[in-house]
Amino acid sequence: MRPVSQFTVQPRLPGPLEPLQELAENLRWTWHRPARDLFRRLVDEGGEVHRNGGAGLVGADGAVNPLLALARAGRERLDALAADPGYVAQVAAQAEALDAYQQQRLWFQTDGPPGLGTVAYFSPEFGISEAIPQYSGGLGVLAGDHLKAASDLGVPLVGVGLLYAEGYFRQELDESGWQRERYVALDPELLGLRPVAGLEVQVELAGRPLAAQAWRASIGRVRLYLLDTDVPANPPDLRRLTDRLYGGDMEHRLCQEILRGVGGIRALRGAGEAPTVFHTNEGHAGFLGLERIQELVVGSGLSFDEAVEAVRSATVFTTHTPVPAGIDRFPVELMRRYFAPLAEACGIPFARLMAIGHHPDEPEEAPFNMAVMGLRLAGHANAVSRLHQAVSRTLFGGLWPEVPAAEVPIGGITNGVHPRSWVAEDVDRLLTQHLGPDWDQATAERWAGLAAVPDQALWSLRESGRGRLVAAVRARLRASQLAVPSGGGDLAWWDEVLDPSVCTIGFARRVAEYKRATLLLSDPGRLTRLLTDPTRPVQLVFAGKAHPADEVGKRMIQELVRFAADPAERHRIVFLEDYGIDLARALYQGADVWLNTPRRQQEACGTSGEKAALGGGLNCSIRDGWWDEGFDGENGWAIPSADPALDPAERDRREAAELFSVLEDRVVPLFYARDGGGVPAGWVARVRHALMVLGPFVNAARMVREYVEASYAPAERRGARLAADGFAVARDLAAWKANVRACWPQLRIEGVRGPEAPPALGARAEVEARVALAGLRPSELQVELVHGAITDGGEIDNPGRAPMALVDPEISGDGARYRGRFVCDRAGPYGFTVRATPVHPELASPLETGCIAWALPEER
Numbered sequence: 084m085r086p087v088s089q090f091t092v093q094p095r096l097p098g099p100l101e102p103l104q105e106l107a108e109n110l111r112w113t114w115h116r117p118a119r120d121l122f123r124r125l126v127d128e129g130g131e132v133h134r135n136g137g138a139g140l141v142g143a144d145g146a147v148n149p150l151l152a153l154a155r156a157g158r159e160r161l162d163a164l165a166a167d168p169g170y171v172a173q174v175a176a177q178a179e180a181l182d183a184y185q186q187q188r189l190w191f192q193t194d195g196p197p198g199l200g201t202v203a204y205f206s207p208e209f210g211i212s213e214a215i216p217q218y219s220g221g222l223g224v225l226a227g228d229h230l231k232a233a234s235d236l237g238v239p240l241v242g243v244g245l246l247y248a249e250g251y252f253r254q255e256l257d258e259s260g261w262q263r264e265r266y267v268a269l270d271p272e273l274l275g276l277r278p279v280a281g282l283e284v285q286v287e288l289a290g291r292p293l294a295a296q297a298w299r300a301s302i303g304r305v306r307l308y309l310l311d312t313d314v315p316a317n318p319p320d321l322r323r324l325t326d327r328l329y330g331g332d333m334e335h336r337l338c339q340e341i342l343r344g345v346g347g348i349r350a351l352r353g354a355g356e357a358p359t360v361f362h363t364n365e366g367h368a369g370f371l372g373l374e375r376i377q378e379l380v381v382g383s384g385l386s387f388d389e390a391v392e393a394v395r396s397a398t399v400f401t402t403h404t405p406v407p408a409g410i411d412r413f414p415v416e417l418m419r420r421y422f423a424p425l426a427e428a429c430g431i432p433f434a435r436l437m438a439i440g441h442h443p444d445e446p447e448e449a450p451f452n453m454a455v456m457g458l459r460l461a462g463h464a465n466a467v468s469r470l471h472q473a474v475s476r477t478l479f480g481g482l483w484p485e486v487p488a489a490e491v492p493i494g495g496i497t498n499g500v501h502p503r504s505w506v507a508e509d510v511d512r513l514l515t516q517h518l519g520p521d522w523d524q525a526t527a528e529r530w531a532g533l534a535a536v537p538d539q540a541l542w543s544l545r546e547s548g549r550g551r552l553v554a555a556v557r558a559r560l561r562a563s564q565l566a567v568p569s570g571g572g573d574l575a576w577w578d579e580v581l582d583p584s585v586c587t588i589g590f591a592r593r594v595a596e597y598k599r600a601t602l603l604l605s606d607p608g609r610l611t612r613l614l615t616d617p618t619r620p621v622q623l624v625f626a627g628k629a630h631p632a633d634e635v636g637k638r639m640i641q642e643l644v645r646f647a648a649d650p651a652e653r654h655r656i657v658f659l660e661d662y663g664i665d666l667a668r669a670l671y672q673g674a675d676v677w678l679n680t681p682r683r684q685q686e687a688c689g690t691s692g693e694k695a696a697l698g699g700g701l702n703c704s705i706r707d708g709w710w711d712e713g714f715d716g717e718n719g720w721a722i723p724s725a726d727p728a729l730d731p732a733e734r735d736r737r738e739a740a741e742l743f744s745v746l747e748d749r750v751v752p753l754f755y756a757r758d759g760g761g762v763p764a765g766w767v768a769r770v771r772h773a774l775m776v777l778g779p780f781v782n783a784a785r786m787v788r789e790y791v792e793a794s795y796a797p798a799e800r801r802g803a804r805l806a807a808d809g810f811a812v813a814r815d816l817a818a819w820k821a822n823v824r825a826c827w828p829q830l831r832i833e834g835v836r837g838p839e840a841p842p843a844l845g846a847r848a849e850v851e852a853r854v855a856l857a858g859l860r861p862s863e864l865q866v867e868l869v870h871g872a873i874t875d876g877g878e879i880d881n882p883g884r885a886p887m888a889l890v891d892p893e894i895s896g897d898g899a900r901y902r903g904r905f906v907c908d909r910a911g912p913y914g915f916t917v918r919a920t921p922v923h924p925e926l927a928s929p930l931e932t933g934c935i936a937w938a939l940p941e942e943r
């Protein structure tokens with residue numbers, strides 16, 4: 084029967100167990116095993132599996148959900164534990180440990196840049212735990228890992244996002260293998276969230292008032308604020324605004340983004356947070372910039388352009404995708420409906436506002452591009468791997484049309500993962516033993532300590548991880564409808580699916596076309612031979628959700644499921660439903676080989692391989708995202724990429740063949756080359772090496788430190804300088820840029836005179852040029868020589884730059900003379916040119932104005 088009314092009964096904990104409340108509510112348990120273990124005792128043997136949407140009481144990998152365990156604990160069990168002195172002592176000890184963790188002086192307090200205030204980190208999703216299903220995939224899990232790593236480093240950071248009443252969908256497969264989406268209402272109290280008392284956020288949506296409740300979660304030392312519109316003050320349609328992650332039509336998305344950006348800022352202010360740096364994780368929170376601009380125009384009397392400078396200075400933007408479909412874009416008419424009032428309040432024409440999200444390579448009326456706005460309103464922008472940095476510089480280079488790709492102001496900070504959230508208990512123990520209890524903060528030198536671990540010890544970790552994965556897969560298949568259609572005569576085949584001694588390949592990620600989950604299926608005969616080899620077989624475990632609107636992705640899933648249903652090989656290949664954090668952990672910890680097959684340059688980073696590497700899994704991947712820089716020849720395998728100019732089908736065919744060769748010739752033989760003790764020494768050597776070189780690199784602590792040092796701290800300092808004395812510097816900078824932009828078209832570099840005769844290798848060459856300053860002062864300009872070897876295409880390759888100095892402070896009517904020298908450091912065709920750029924001490928990056936003047940062709 085259905086209840087007429089539903090509520091959550093708050094447990095009244097017996098006195099000695101009261102600290103459990105705080106220990107469950109502070110989500111540090113998601114990466115602090117001793118705290119989590121306390122809650123295991125609350126779960127009755129074979130306890131009921133109550134689910135709160137995404138997560139059961141016990142996850143796919145056996146992890147207990149403390150929030151549910153506490154909410155569901157029976158009176159008798161609690162009384163029994165309260166009478167157990169040993170248990171009570173453990174509870175008290177963990178409560179003390181949490182307290183100490185909150186007070187401790189950590190990296191930021193001892194070695195961090197002094198004076199950094201609070202950083203506000205905005206993200207559309209946060210993947211903190213399967214118990215809090217507010218994520219869809221990589222972007223959210225990265226955000227969760229960012230918060231946890233910031234907490235462990237003591238970085239003062241708060242998260243901001245939305246609370247989705249139904250989270251993301253749960254994936255079920257029907258009998259034909261077609262993905263069905265199921266949405267489940269979540270109970271926020273069971274997600275570790277508490278309402279922020281007395282704070283109701285107000286936002287205007289095209290003239291309609293929207294109210295939102297702010298909830299707060301504690302992620303160790305980090306506070307996370309989530310906004311929820313399901314409050315009585317809102318009409319029904321607006322109550323549903325925060326219903327689902329990535330749900331609804333374009334207007335729904337736009338309204339969610341307004342709430343996230345604009346409402347997010349207001350929530351922070353209302354909650355008494357005083358962030359000085361604002362970081363937006365992809366463009367979905369980009370409207371926070373417009374809200375802050377409006378605050379400054381209305382509240383501090385700045386002009387729009389001055390406010391842009393002030394806001395930019397303290398904003399960090401991270402771009403996460405080179406795939407255009409991953410970038411939010413909103414048609415101009417829709418934008419007008421929601422943003423005309425803001426333009427008016429800021430005293431600018433609406434078109435000026437639209438220009439912020441306009442890519443210069445596109446027609447005027449093209450939709451507003453959130454990534455473009457992100458880049459324009461952030462003084463610090465970065466991509467998420469080195470390769471993705473290069474790709475992004477090309478993709479967004481049009482925003483700085485004259486600027487060489489290598490100097491486009493987009494940095495690169497390679498994503499990392501939060502180690503303690505992902506490694507198995509036995510790996511944690513081994514690392515503790517050899518690197519120390521703070522192994523998750525260890526430098527490369529300490530990781531080198533793994534050299535002392537016996538082969539047998541490393542190998543047995545791999546064996547136990549694989550064994551747990553196989554058990555988890557069987558349990559999941561048993562519980563899953565997937566088993567039903569082919570059940571029939573051969574009952575319980577899933578109890579024997581997979582083999583704990585067989586080389587196990589994992590592939591789990593969002594099923595999107597470019598990730599090519601079905602690449603191996605392109606040659607079914609060769610795949611079958613690989614799976615069913617009588618002595619050296621491999622087995623494959625797949626998982627992944629397709630976006631609900633992605634028919635191509637759903638067909639790929641169906642293809643995989645159908646292939647895996649064939650009785651001839653179904654014991655060696657499975658597709659698991661409902662990929663989420665708990666299943667992910669089991670996969671990363673158990674797979675011997677982590678496979679990744681994106682079309683090169685489309686994967687921005689890809690963090691699952693980093694998590695697999697931390698557990699001793701070996702990556703076998705196209706050199707894309709992080710693996711392009713992570714692969715060193717010995718720590719896994721690279722699948723060679725075909726010429727990107729080829730037709731995609733041909734490219735896929737060739738890369739599939741390469742993948743098969745790597746598996747057949749390299750992976751399988753190494754896995755099965757056993758010594759007398761049954762240990763594959765060559766394999767273990769690779770695992771050891773991979774852990775030593777990748778362990779320190781894939782760590783989110785490394786990533787967060789880079790953000791602090793390269794982005795947050797400089798942004799904070801610049802933000803403070805620009806804001807001082809009533810925003811004097813912001814005003815000056817805005818005026819300076821306006822003047823430079825007005826003058827720039829008249830600036831000329833002429834009369835370039837180089838050496839009379841070609842200089843010898845290693846010789847110095849002197850160059851003079853005349854610059855028509857177009858009304859700018861020499862101090863506002865940097866004039867440089869750009870020189871280097873000439874490529875076949877007639878371009879200067881990998882150029883060097885040398886400054887040119889003003890020859891004569893007296894400036895004549897036809898311009899100023901500059902002189903400089905360079906050294907020809909390569910034989911063969913060589914060339915140089917001269918360029919001028921505007922300089923101002925408060926620019927966040929030298930070429931942010933996009934103004935560059937190049938010398939006109941030589942007169943001679």
Ligand SMILES: *Cc1c(COP(=O)(O)O)cnc(C)c1O
Nearest residue numbers: 220221592663664667689690691
């Ligand atoms: C790490 C992770 C991802 C992202 O992995 P990719 O390599 O980017 O595909 C997605 N989903 C979950 C649950 C994860 O833990």
